[in-house]
Amino acid sequence: MSKNSQPKTPQAIRGTQDIFGPDAEAFAFVVETFERVRKLYRFRRIEMPVFEKTEVFARSLGETTDVVSKEMYSFDDRGGESLTLRPEFTAGIARAYLTNGWQQHAPLKVGTHGPLFRYERPQKGRYRQFHQLDAEIIGAAEPQADVELLAMADQLLKELGIEGVTLHLNTLGDGDSREAWRAALIDYFSAVKDELSEDSQERLEKNPLRILDSKDRRDQRFLADAPKIDAFLSDDARAFFEAVTSGLDAAGVQWVRAENLVRGLDYYRHTAFEFIPDQGSAAAEALGSQSTILGGGRYDGLMESLGGPATPAVGWAAGIERLAMLVGDRSEPRLEAMVLVENDAGMSAAFQLLAQLRAGGIVADIMATGSPKKRYDKAVKQQPQHILRVDERGYHGISGEGDTSRIVKAVNAAPTSPRT
């Protein structure tokens, strides 16, 4: 077949990743560490659908949020129903909690991880198919739940070896506190509307809280004097936040108050938090402008937006890609034994030897391609700890440095033991 009659190779979808090698090892390390820590805190594993009815996200996240209004992968299925690839975990978990009657398990601690989808401009640490870890405590109104959830996040980051990252903590108050604060912010910023950035003039209509974390200098000079949530907190909301902070102190979780930290999605109440790299840290350098590696908060209003009973809950999500960028190089498992087949007549002996090694828990591979004279060089390039030579006479020797006892033990279990 001539070359130009071959079909063109399709390209990968924009914003998707084919992860391989050290990057894939780092990704796996993040997930494995999360799974280990999850069990320490007795969060139960759940597996969730990758798609839901569109309304699950539209109703819970808020119709006007960017995620819903322009970032969702939505489509009609063959039955004409509008479905959406999940842009986040929380809404789907809330739906599952309601439709499966998981109230019987409340308070329910769950964790999961997997791919999410948002139609965004790809950038460092931001993809259209991305992956998150997720942890939620549903049906727990007490501030202890917030503390436990944050302690888990803090331990996770420590066990990943990530340093130079600090918990930024805020409260949005209860529903009434939040609304009063929001109204005060609108008043305050409306008075200087013409001096705000174009983006913030738009935020004033759609999401005034977001003006508080604007990076634009034109906005920032108004932030110091902007109304603070503390002035609008009810006594209960203030007591709740104090219980969270004192609990964190007792648990040894470092945190800083971030009065301007808000959440983008409508369903958040009370506790809001993000783990953010410290200014000038290696972590901040590695992440570029996508700086939040783990974020979340309390979402006491979410269940009602899905037609369920009022159900308090708190949760967080963390970007696996962003965490993987911070955990450093993760090498693939060390090759302990390379079986060098010196000529093709030794192939059967090689397979037998390999089977014995692997059954004995030895990381082993085979080198049997290319000219016999080059095989040794190619084997060496794989940097095995030991090279086991095989030819038509069978296994006949091992070379390499360090302890060979495990390998010898595995080999001696073979029907044909080495001559030496």
Place this chain on the structure above:
RNA sequence: GCGAUCGUAGCUCAGUUGGUUAGAGCGCCGGUUUGUGGUACCGGAGGUCGCGGGUUCAAACCCCGUCGAUCGCCCCA
């Protein structure tokens, strides 16, 4: 959705004011040498210069479009 930079071999990259048959290193395949923990040398395969159009006697190079990547804005984890 907006802006900037960039697309040359499997990888990392050269390629002069536009000028013969587009190069190097690494990797891959083979040979010679070496002869058992990363030898040296020789040779080979591999590119419609992202894709499409335009300017020109002549385009990897200039212009337009498009797709993609990267980095910001926005959004968010």
